Amino acid sequence: MRSTDFKQQLPEPDDAAKVKLHKLLAAGTILSVMNKTKWAELIEAMLRSPQMQPEFRLHSVLAPSGYCTDWDGDWHYHVHPVAEIEWIELRAVSLDWLLSTLRKHNLAFSIEGQTPRVWGYTRLGMQPVWC
Numbered sequence: 001m002r003s004t005d006f007k008q009q010l011p012e013p014d015d016a017a018k019v020k021l022h023k024l025l026a027a028g029t030i031l032s033v034m035n036k037t038k039w040a041e042l043i044e045a046m047l048r049s050p051q052m053q054p055e056f057r058l059h060s061v062l063a064p065s066g067y068c069t070d071w072d073g074d075w076h077y078h079v080h081p082v083a084e085i086e087w088i089e090l091r092a093v094s095l096d097w098l099l100s101t102l103r104k105h106n107l108a109f110s111i112e113g114q115t116p117r118v119w120g121y122t123r124l125g126m127q128p129v130w131c
Helices: 003-009 015-027 036-047 095-104
Strands: 030-032 055-060 085-091 109-112 115-119 121-123
Touching: 015 030, 036 085, 036 095, 085 095, 085 121, 095 115
Parallel strands: none
Antiparallel strands: 030 121, 055 085, 085 115, 109 115
């Protein structure tokens, strides 16, 4: 499946979430880094490599500050909707494979501790150190 096909399958946020996201973007509180095509590329890359056991945890721009999900390996259902993801941290059997995959797809990421973090949005006045 091409990423353009997969992109069309990504669920949209509900109407209330769309309104909240639009307000945050319009106010300049959050700045978009990713788009649906890039999210589709990331998810597809993880799904194509189950032997690497890729897992994620994420923080939604709509979640309370400091909250993130537990580590999860279900890339089919638990990573959506991507339009709400402020950041997603990744881990896999091979860190080298993971970093190579992120670079191959030109994804905007930083290293937090020793964990790659892909950014969906950044916040005003806060810029990660990009890799």
